[in-house]
Amino acid sequence: MSTTATQKKTGRLARISAAGTSPGVPSPRTAYLGIALIAMGLLVLAPALLTPFELRQMGRFVCYAMVAVGIGLAWGRGGMLTLGQGVFFGIGAYCMAMHMQLEDAALRGEETPQFMGTFGVDLPWFWEPFHSPLMTILLILLLPAALAFALGYSVFKRKVRGAYFAILNQAMVFAFVTLLVGQQATLNGSNGLSGFESFFGFAIHDPANRQMIYMIAAALLVIMMLVAYWMMRSRFGELLVATRDAEERVRFLGYDPAIIKTITFVTAAVMASVAGAMFVPLVGIISPAELGVVPSIAFVIGVAIGGRATLFGPVLGAIAVAWAESTLAENFPSGWTYFQGLLLILVIALLPGGIASVGRYLRWKHRGEAGKPTSEDPAPSDPATSDPESENSQKEAAS
Amino acid sequence: MDVVLSQLVAGISVGSILLLAAIGLALTFGQMGVINMAHGEFIMIGAYVAFVMQGLFGSGVSLLVAIPAAFLVGGIFGVVLEQILIRHMYHRPLDTLLATFGVGLILQQLARDLFGAPAVQVSNPPWLSGSVQILGTNVPLTRLFILLLVVAVVAGLAALMAYTSLGRRIRATVLNRNLAETSGISTRWTDRTTFFIGSGLAGVAGVTVTLIGATSPTMGTSYIVDAFLVVVAGGIGRIKGAVIAAFSLGILQAFIEYSTTASIAKFIVLIAVVAFLQLRPQGLVSVQTRSLA
Amino acid sequence: MSQSAALTVQDLEVTFGAFTAVGGASFVAEPGEVHFLIGPNGAGKTTCVDAVTGLVRGSGRVTLGEQEVLGRPVQKIARIGVGRTFQTASVFEQLSVLQNLDIAAGMHRSPWSLMGRRRGVEDRIRDALEQTQLEDLWDRPAGILSHGQKQWLEIGMLLVQDARVLMLDEPVAGMSLEERNATGELLHRVKQDRAVVVVEHDMEFMRSFASRVTVLHQGTVLSAGSVAEVQADPKVQEVYLGTASMTEEDAAQADAMAVQTAGGPHA
Numbered sequence: 039m040s041t042t043a044t045q046k047k048t049g050r051l052a053r054i055s056a057a058g059t060s061p062g063v064p065s066p067r068t069a070y071l072g073i074a075l076i077a078m079g080l081l082v083l084a085p086a087l088l089t090p091f092e093l094r095q096m097g098r099f100v101c102y103a104m105v106a107v108g109i110g111l112a113w114g115r116g117g118m119l120t121l122g123q124g125v126f127f128g129i130g131a132y133c134m135a136m137h138m139q140l141e142d143a144a145l146r147g148e149e150t151p152q153f154m155g156t157f158g159v160d161l162p163w164f165w166e167p168f169h170s171p172l173m174t175i176l177l178i179l180l181l182p183a184a185l186a187f188a189l190g191y192s193v194f195k196r197k198v199r200g201a202y203f204a205i206l207n208q209a210m211v212f213a214f215v216t217l218l219v220g221q222q223a224t225l226n227g228s229n230g231l232s233g234f235e236s237f238f239g240f241a242i243h244d245p246a247n248r249q250m251i252y253m254i255a256a257a258l259l260v261i262m263m264l265v266a267y268w269m270m271r272s273r274f275g276e277l278l279v280a281t282r283d284a285e286e287r288v289r290f291l292g293y294d295p296a297i298i299k300t301i302t303f304v305t306a307a308v309m310a311s312v313a314g315a316m317f318v319p320l321v322g323i324i325s326p327a328e329l330g331v332v333p334s335i336a337f338v339i340g341v342a343i344g345g346r347a348t349l350f351g352p353v354l355g356a357i358a359v360a361w362a363e364s365t366l367a368e369n370f371p372s373g374w375t376y377f378q379g380l381l382l383i384l385v386i387a388l389l390p391g392g393i394a395s396v397g398r399y400l401r402w403k404h405r406g407e408a409g410k411p412t413s414e415d416p417a418p419s420d421p422a423t424s425d426p427e428s429e430n431s432q433k434e435a436a437s
Numbered sequence: 438m439d440v441v442l443s444q445l446v447a448g449i450s451v452g453s454i455l456l457l458a459a460i461g462l463a464l465t466f467g468q469m470g471v472i473n474m475a476h477g478e479f480i481m482i483g484a485y486v487a488f489v490m491q492g493l494f495g496s497g498v499s500l501l502v503a504i505p506a507a508f509l510v511g512g513i514f515g516v517v518l519e520q521i522l523i524r525h526m527y528h529r530p531l532d533t534l535l536a537t538f539g540v541g542l543i544l545q546q547l548a549r550d551l552f553g554a555p556a557v558q559v560s561n562p563p564w565l566s567g568s569v570q571i572l573g574t575n576v577p578l579t580r581l582f583i584l585l586l587v588v589a590v591v592a593g594l595a596a597l598m599a600y601t602s603l604g605r606r607i608r609a610t611v612l613n614r615n616l617a618e619t620s621g622i623s624t625r626w627t628d629r630t631t632f633f634i635g636s637g638l639a640g641v642a643g644v645t646v647t648l649i650g651a652t653s654p655t656m657g658t659s660y661i662v663d664a665f666l667v668v669v670a671g672g673i674g675r676i677k678g679a680v681i682a683a684f685s686l687g688i689l690q691a692f693i694e695y696s697t698t699a700s701i702a703k704f705i706v707l708i709a710v711v712a713f714l715q716l717r718p719q720g721l722v723s724v725q726t727r728s729l730a
Numbered sequence: 731m732s733q734s735a736a737l738t739v740q741d742l743e744v745t746f747g748a749f750t751a752v753g754g755a756s757f758v759a760e761p762g763e764v765h766f767l768i769g770p771n772g773a774g775k776t777t778c779v780d781a782v783t784g785l786v787r788g789s790g791r792v793t794l795g796e797q798e799v800l801g802r803p804v805q806k807i808a809r810i811g812v813g814r815t816f817q818t819a820s821v822f823e824q825l826s827v828l829q830n831l832d833i834a835a836g837m838h839r840s841p842w843s844l845m846g847r848r849r850g851v852e853d854r855i856r857d858a859l860e861q862t863q864l865e866d867l868w869d870r871p872a873g874i875l876s877h878g879q880k881q882w883l884e885i886g887m888l889l890v891q892d893a894r895v896l897m898l899d900e901p902v903a904g905m906s907l908e909e910r911n912a913t914g915e916l917l918h919r920v921k922q923d924r925a926v927v928v929v930e931h932d933m934e935f936m937r938s939f940a941s942r943v944t945v946l947h948q949g950t951v952l953s954a955g956s957v958a959e960v961q962a963d964p965k966v967q968e969v970y971l972g973t974a975s976m977t978e979e980d981a982a983q984a985d986a987m988a989v990q991t992a993g994g995p996h997a
Binding site: 271272274276277279283284286287288289292293 | 803804808809816824829830834837843
């Protein structure tokens, strides 16, 4: 098997790579402490320290981080490279945007959003459900779930996987964007939807409301991280890793890998959709340019750099990359692209576990020198799998 | 009837461009089982080679010079990429996809810095202006030229695969890399040559698309997705499959486009490919094997 | 423990295009027996196992007790109680021994149990750890186990999976003599209420541990019976060019294997 072959390679880099692909589930203490720190940073420190403009930027990063949590689950834990998250992000975003447009139109006492006036069209049928706030929220959750289920289950059942799955995702994004651009009169084509005034009855330009919307987004991110941790640590999470590494073998143990993968894919899709829905009130515009093939891959870049199979890697990676882009791209627009490309190549080629694997490697090395030489143990009984307490009870039970 | 004929001709024309963009990809994807996302940028490079040649030679003969030049430039880029990146990760197909996307980003920015972000125009040579009547439809000469070029490329490639020792080596490596290696085939050399040819063909595709569209740093992305669909639908590493898939998709798109719009046609074609893969996950043309998964 | 049952294979046929890999093989694996499928390369032994476990499509009739086996998807066949191992041990290398076993035990839990995490160790898993002598390695990633230990882990997974038929594909290939004997004893310990089917090349191992033998040749059954009966069958001797030469060759092979894995077992 190729993994064992690579693990046998000696040398520092090979060992980091090996450490990076081992199960990276942190212990509950680390996990909850980390999530609490992130929550504190996002919900307390950021609103206190950042200017309104910076907070708005942060809100955008938080949305990317939500997408990243889902990609981490699907790609890092499940091995499904989701190159098409732009579709789900877009579904959530457009659902929310359509609702907000209708809300604004109602405030103005009009039937249709402003842009439709230029085309002189009546409200298209698919706008109708978005009059209702409740329906909007339901659709933000259900539409991506249904699409991800239809696409995922049908292709996983036919054992379409790996690169083929990635390409299908990419084609789906391409088709989705083409479709959006073509909807000039009904969705404002490539200009997208913008110029929102209110968010579920709250005036969007009021700084206090703006901060509240940011807080909602940040809280949703924290919830998603808790969900991700729960999924990683449950039996389902173990089964998912097993499916990633030996899909056929799982079948012989009586499980249907297609279902396991579909559940994960649907979860990632819903996370991306919620992110898109929050993106609209935070950033104030959604257009096909935010959703295309390239932005969809950009969602993956932060995850790759942070550490795809870890809990914190995707979130921190996504925020760091988005932050770097917004600061660097301002000053060195062309330099940023070279940097981004080079970073992606280097991390993927040399450090497939992302930055997170460096930390783990150092910890492992430190521990190894401290007197527990685990020989060529590629995945040192990772701090990972279980908390000290239950580990002890298991040891007792096993002996 | 006229409509059917004219859409058929349009479809074949779309299909020939699809095929040209995809055939190099089919070759490299089939050879190493890795996805080169920078293939689209190689097409873009080919287009800029045509642009540069136009500046050097004027638009009369530049096309004829540009085709071999773009083949060479694309091929060299391909070999370099294979040498420094892809060969180190060919057992990690998903990672290769992302890493080569990074390469694509860099190449795009390079083109932007060298030639500027706005699209540049490569003017068609005078001897390709005008059109001919085929089956009662007007076919622009440029489209006919592309079709003939595709036929020549496919015929050349088929002959290469069938009659040369390189072709035999490629086929052997595609079928069973380890066995080919132990049978004394230098897969290293075969890989490199395949990448040279496959990427060179992307360059050629780039020259030809300047005849029908604008040349811009980001043009690669719009071709790469279609090219992938052709390769996947055709069956990996199968030239015959790629040919059938390219023309089927082209004709399908042309006919749907006639009754709806271009964007909806694109959407329906994609759904058709997904549905098709439900029936034949291995693509149109596949090899029967016994091996586990 | 679910009811034990016999695996009945009748006129099993498997074709790949024009090539017939198995052309009408029949045998019955009874609970309490260690049933060996032997035969020269290409005899169709592994293909039989593949067809019974749903990996390849076969025709004919295969039943486990009263239940039809053929024509169901792999995971359904596993759920009615047919378990298998693979020639190249395939365990989940990134997961610990305990996690491997826990996943194998999952088919008897409700799907909702997947939402929770593992707390403690179930009895059947503890039994399996004990049976396969992997107790001390429970927290190790399965990827670092020796070849023999991986095979035992696979057998352990079949035990917690509560398979009524264990189909083992060359379980002792590459094992030292000691490990082979330990494996044979393990098989006889677990056979009580299960049928054990072993595909094997190793004649010495077969002679020591088979309760019943079916010899396949070119996709059909050449001979069947006890070890002595099969060995006395002139047809079998013909196929193997005489038992004596076979034993020698095998012994040489076994020696080579033992050298390769020297220092391997460290349980």
